[in-house]
Amino acid sequence: xxxxxxxxxLDAMTYSLSINGQQKTVIVAGDTPLLWVLRDNLGxxxxxxxxxxxxxxxxxxxxxxxxxxxxxVTIDAVAHAKITTIEGLSADRSHPLQRAWIAEQVPQCGYxxxxxxxxxxxxxxxxxxxxxxxxxSTMTNLCRCGTYPRVKRAILRASSQRGNAP
Amino acid sequence: MRQDPALSRxxxxxxxxxxxxxxxxxxRPGSQPAAAATAVLLNGWIRIAPDGAITVFxxxxxxxxxxxxxLALIVAEELALDPASIGVEMAPVTEAFMDHGNTxxxxxxxxxxxxxxxxxxxxxxxxxxxxxxxVRVLLLRAAAQTWTVPESECNAENGVVRHAGGRTSTYAAxxxxxxxxxxxxxxxxxxxxxxxxxxxxxxxxxxPAKTDGSAxxxxxxxxxxxxxxTIAQCPMFGGKLESxxxxxxxxxxxxxxxxxxxxxxxxxxxxxxxxxxALARLRPVWRAGERKAADSAAQYALxxxxxxxPDHLFLPEGARAAELxxxxxxxxxxxxxxxxxxxxxxxxxxxxxxxxxxxxSHHAARGGAMGPHSIPIDGPRRGGGTSRPAGExxxxxxxxxxxxxxxxxxxxxxxxxxxxxxxxxAAGQIDLVPRGRHFARLFPPMAVMRLTAGLDAxxxxxxxxxxxxCPSIMDYSxxxxxxxxxxEIEEAGLANARDLPYALSAQKISLASAxxxxxxxxxxxxxxxxxxxxxxxFLDEMAAAAKADPLAYRRRLLRQRPRELAVVERxxxxxxxxxxxxxxxxxxxxxxxxxxxxxxxxxRARGQCTARRHSASxxxxxxxxxxxxxxxxxxxxxxxxxxxxxxxxxx
Numbered sequence: 039x040x041x042x043x044x045x046x047x048l049d050a051m052t053y054s055l056s057i058n059g060q061q062k063t064v065i066v067a068g069d070t071p072l073l074w075v076l077r078d079n080l081g082x083x084x085x086x087x088x089x090x091x092x093x094x095x096x097x098x099x100x101x102x103x104x105x106x107x108x109x110x111v112t113i114d115a116v117a118h119a120k121i122t123t124i125e126g127l128s129a130d131r132s133h134p135l136q137r138a139w140i141a142e143q144v145p146q147c148g149y150x151x152x153x154x155x156x157x158x159x160x161x162x163x164x165x166x167x168x169x170x171x172x173x174x175s176t177m178t179n180l181c182r183c184g185t186y187p188r189v190k191r192a193i194l195r196a197s198s199q200r201g202n203a204p
Numbered sequence: 205m206r207q208d209p210a211l212s213r214x215x216x217x218x219x220x221x222x223x224x225x226x227x228x229x230x231x232r233p234g235s236q237p238a239a240a241a242t243a244v245l246l247n248g249w250i251r252i253a254p255d256g257a258i259t260v261f262x263x264x265x266x267x268x269x270x271x272x273x274x275l276a277l278i279v280a281e282e283l284a285l286d287p288a289s290i291g292v293e294m295a296p297v298t299e300a301f302m303d304h305g306n307t308x309x310x311x312x313x314x315x316x317x318x319x320x321x322x323x324x325x326x327x328x329x330x331x332x333x334x335x336x337x338x339v340r341v342l343l344l345r346a347a348a349q350t351w352t353v354p355e356s357e358c359n360a361e362n363g364v365v366r367h368a369g370g371r372t373s374t375y376a377a378x379x380x381x382x383x384x385x386x387x388x389x390x391x392x393x394x395x396x397x398x399x400x401x402x403x404x405x406x407x408x409x410x411x412p413a414k415t416d417g418s419a420x421x422x423x424x425x426x427x428x429x430x431x432x433x434t435i436a437q438c439p440m441f442g443g444k445l446e447s448x449x450x451x452x453x454x455x456x457x458x459x460x461x462x463x464x465x466x467x468x469x470x471x472x473x474x475x476x477x478x479x480x481x482a483l484a485r486l487r488p489v490w491r492a493g494e495r496k497a498a499d500s501a502a503q504y505a506l507x508x509x510x511x512x513x514p515d516h517l518f519l520p521e522g523a524r525a526a527e528l529x530x531x532x533x534x535x536x537x538x539x540x541x542x543x544x545x546x547x548x549x550x551x552x553x554x555x556x557x558x559x560x561x562x563x564x565s566h567h568a569a570r571g572g573a574m575g576p577h578s579i580p581i582d583g584p585r586r587g588g589g590t591s592r593p594a595g596e597x598x599x600x601x602x603x604x605x606x607x608x609x610x611x612x613x614x615x616x617x618x619x620x621x622x623x624x625x626x627x628x629x630a631a632g633q634i635d636l637v638p639r640g641r642h643f644a645r646l647f648p649p650m651a652v653m654r655l656t657a658g659l660d661a662x663x664x665x666x667x668x669x670x671x672x673x674c675p676s677i678m679d680y681s682x683x684x685x686x687x688x689x690x691x692e693i694e695e696a697g698l699a700n701a702r703d704l705p706y707a708l709s710a711q712k713i714s715l716a717s718a719x720x721x722x723x724x725x726x727x728x729x730x731x732x733x734x735x736x737x738x739x740x741x742f743l744d745e746m747a748a749a750a751k752a753d754p755l756a757y758r759r760r761l762l763r764q765r766p767r768e769l770a771v772v773e774r775x776x777x778x779x780x781x782x783x784x785x786x787x788x789x790x791x792x793x794x795x796x797x798x799x800x801x802x803x804x805x806x807x808r809a810r811g812q813c814t815a816r817r818h819s820a821s822x823x824x825x826x827x828x829x830x831x832x833x834x835x836x837x838x839x840x841x842x843x844x845x846x847x848x849x850x851x852x853x854x855x
Contacts, residue, residue: 050457067457074477083424084417087476088557096557124417136415143407146268148414149421149557182557183268 053117057082058126068114072106073097075113076123084124084152088180095179098153099123105160107153124152127159135159138196146183153179158193167197244379246339247387249295249332250279252379256363258285260332261295264324266410271324273408278328281401282336282393283375284361288409333393339382341391343375346382423558431460434479435470436486441721442493445469453482462486496721503720504548507652511546511673514714518702528712535667535710539658541749546654547738551647551722646725649674653738657708663750664760668708670701670739672731673716677724701735705768706743706761755781 055062057080064079073090076082076099085108088096092110099108100122127133131140135158138144145151154177161168161176168176173190181189243253251259260279264271272292280287295301340360347365348355350373357368366372396403413419438445448469450462458478463470469488473479497503517525536542651674658667701713747757755776762769776782 070477074475077424078475078477081426082417083420083426086421086557087423087559090480094557127416131412131416139415140407140412143411145411145414147557148268148411148419151414152417155415180557 051114053113055113055117055121056119057121058123064113066113068112070113071109072099072111072113072116072121073108076108076121082123082125086149086152088150088153093180094150095153095157096150098156098179100156100160103160103163105157122156124155127155133159134196134199135162135192138192138199142188142192142195144185144188144192146185150179150181150183151185154181154185154189158189158196162193162197168193170194242380244383246342246379246383247335248301249335250283250339251293252376254376256374256376257291258283258289258363258375259291259293260336261301262292263295263301264319264327265294267319269319269324270408270410271319271328272410273406274325275328275332276409277402277406278332279336281399282333282340284340285363287401287406289363334391337393338388338391341388342382342385343378345385346378347373349385350378350381421558431472431474432476432479433463433470433472434476434483435465435468436483436488438467438490440490440492440495441723442495443467444491444493446489446491448486448488450486453485456482456485458482494721496719500550503650503722504652506718506720507548507650507673507716508546510716510718511652511654511671512716514671514673514716516715516717518698518713518715532667532669532710532712535665536656536658538660539666540661541659541663542656543659543742543745543749544654544656545742545745546652547734547741548652549650549734549737551650552727552733646680646723646727648727648730648733649677649724650720650722651731651734653734655738655742657742657746658710659746659749663746663752663757665708665746667710667712669712669714670698670735671714671716672698672701672735672738673718674731674734675720675722675724676717677726677730679719680724698731698735701739704739705765706758707764708761 050065050067052063052065053068053075055064055075057076062080064075066075066079073085073087076085077087085099086096087109088094090109092107095107097108098105100106101111101116101119103120103122128136131137133155135155139151139155144154157177157179161173165172170190173193177186177189177193243251243257245251249261251261253259258279260275262272262275264275266272273287275292276287276290279285279290341355343360343365344355344358347353347358347367351358351367351371353367353369353371359366359368360375363375364372365375365378410419444467445464448462448464450464453459453471454462456473456478458474459471459482460474461472462482463472469483469486471479471482471486473482497506517528519525519528651672654669654671654673656667656669657665660666698713698715704711743758743761744754747754750757752760755772758772759769762772
């Protein structure tokens with residue numbers, strides 16, 4: 039469910055969340071965006087605040103495996119979903135995309151890269167061998183440094199390595 | 205002769221390795237050496253811990269340009285260490301570290317703790333190499349003194365000093381003794397021929413943390429009791445806050461205070477979301493101010509009028525205005541073909557990814573603040589100086605997100621409407637822009653450029669003029685508010701056009717100032733974006749009039765500039781300029797020459813980038829003899845710059 043207004047709930051509620059395979063409990067107003075619960079209540083600051091309007095994609099996380107811009111999703115709408123953030127992509131930067139991101143030296147300032155990686159991870163899961171056009175049409179996140187060519191190369195690299203894996 | 209303040213510092217700083225942190229304290233000259241349980245700071249900038257860990261202080265913020273990797277490479281080269289083993293930490297905000305920039309003679313005339321002017325690597329190259337080399341010599345001398353052997357028989361490598369006779373000692377063991385030795389002033393860094401780490405395609409050390417969310421940006425900093433403020437500014441430039449009813453939000457959960465400012469209203473709360481919710485419920489009433497140009501059409505009209513009557517003429521050293529104007533007039537009169545064109549660039553919203561913010565927690569008492577920006581502090585020489593405890597981690601000087609975010613000299617850290625001393629003292633992280641709109645309301649100037657040229661029958665230029673009409677950045681700077689004088693010619697409006705490499709005879713470069721009522725600042729590249737666009741496009745027009753290929757025409761104009769010509773030739777070869785572009789594709793050349801403020805370091809390090817847009821998806825850029833510590837980082841940085849330039853031109 040998307041938050042479409044600024045309705046303000048005075049009453050905080052207790053929510054039990056499944057985040058990166060762990061159960062977490064938070065007490066927040068139900069209309070609080072997931073982004074701010076992650077960052078301010080749970081200390082998962084890898085998910086970034088960019089525009090707050092669902093435009094830039096820096097706050098992208100997975101809800102039940104689907105990429106979602108967490109600044110637009112209220113906590114009461116996602117309380118029963120499995121949430122994966124950049125911190126949960128792998129425990130040791132071993133995800134093929136993280137390895138490819140380092141090999142291709144993708145980030146510059148890096149602020150958008152958490153969201154980029156989460157979108158790319160969902161893309162590769164659904165489409166292990168994406169074409170360049172698939173990548174272009176899926177990767178709609180914004181990067182202020184202009185890392186788009188390296189993002190594309192890293193996704194292709196990860197796709198290739200994953201395909202060659204035994 | 206200018207003296208390096210770091211090298212002249214006779215004392216040393218010892219760092220007590222407290223649990224979870226490093227509380228530094230200064231040890232005066234003549235004091236006893238640090239105890240065995242302390243880390244030692246040698247030559248003011250490089251800290252060696254008892255366990256061998258080596259950390260260097262940086263004054264440059266990592267904004268994605270690879271500055272901290274370059275710094276680690278420099279220290280590693282001089283100390284013969286693995287670059288990945290070098291830790292980099294933001295320097296304490298004290299005058300001693302800010303003086304660093306002045307050692308290179310940039311002519312800025314003030315102490316800076318800043319990342320600006322594409323100077324970080326050059327700054328490090330010029331002084332940090334010498335500082336690190338001096339530390340190496342101090343360690344060698346400490347070993348020689350301890351072993352009573354000639355220094356020349358000792359060698360430093362991989363954290364160990366070895367004597368030819370077989371004795372060894374670690375850098376860490378030698379550091380306390382080294383810190384008591386006089387700091388030599390005349391140490392030369394390793395010659396380039398001996399480099400084994402610098403100048404190679406080194407992977408950046410900050411990248412892994414940017415792939416798993418562990419990199420900490422300014423917006424990620426947490427402190428006990430942290431308060432967050434967010435602000436709504438008057439939607440009209442020059443407008444004021446008429447009134448606001450704060451009673452509707454004062455009792456909202458988490459809200460601590462609502463501030464009615466001169467042209468803004470701010471909410472301070474326990475977190476961003478409660479602050480944002482409260483701000484959204486406020487209904488401030490704004491009063492429009494006097495507006496000189498209400499919209500883009502009016503702004504362009506004002507600049508098009510201004511460009512016809514420039515009020516500043518740029519005079520090269522030794523030139524006289526009357527003679528310069530006469531020569532230009534004669535050149536135009538002698539031309540068989542006369543060209544004239546206007547090029548226009550709009551205001552460009554800087555729009556960094558990371559929101560504009562700052563941390564006032566340590567500087568609140570002085571009205572200062574820090575932010576994750578290229579100029580991260582509110583000017584230290586204003587506000588009574590800084591008192592950050594030495595060695596404390598510099599909050600806010602973390603990775604800067606969104607690139608090129610440059611609130612210079614505290615302009616953004618101190619909201620224009622706020623007083624030097626804010627009316628609260630709580631530790632607070634201040635969000636200075638309405639985050640929902642994500643709009644940093646300071647701009648590089650829009651400009652209208654008028655270019656003229658005269659060509660003779662062979663297409664050779666007989667005269668050339670460039671006039672930029674643009675508003676003055678200085679008029680909106682905090683320096684001007686603090687009494688900085690009016691510059692005769694403002695660099696931002698002319699930038700590269702003042703010193704073109706091309707053989708353009710009878711040049712006339714001038715500026716027309718026209719205030720548009722829109723606040724400005726020195727964003728990335730400042731006037732270069734506009735002037736490069738105008739000059740290079742006009743060169744293509746001149747080439748067309750001369751019935752010459754754009755590359756061939758530039759070759760003619762760069763005959764006396766072999767460095768610049770070599771770059772152009774290299775890029776043309778890479779791009780396959782001689783081959784026709786594919787159907788539907790266009791190619792163009794752009795020579796953005798980056799010669800920095802005159803100094804010996806800059807002349808030595810100058811380079812230029814030339815780009816040719818070969819197709820919709822291919823962009824080539826390159827440089828010649830640019831001094832880069834990591835070629836890989838330099839390439840990435842260049843690509844990013846040109847992508848941005850490309851976007852602006854495409855508007």
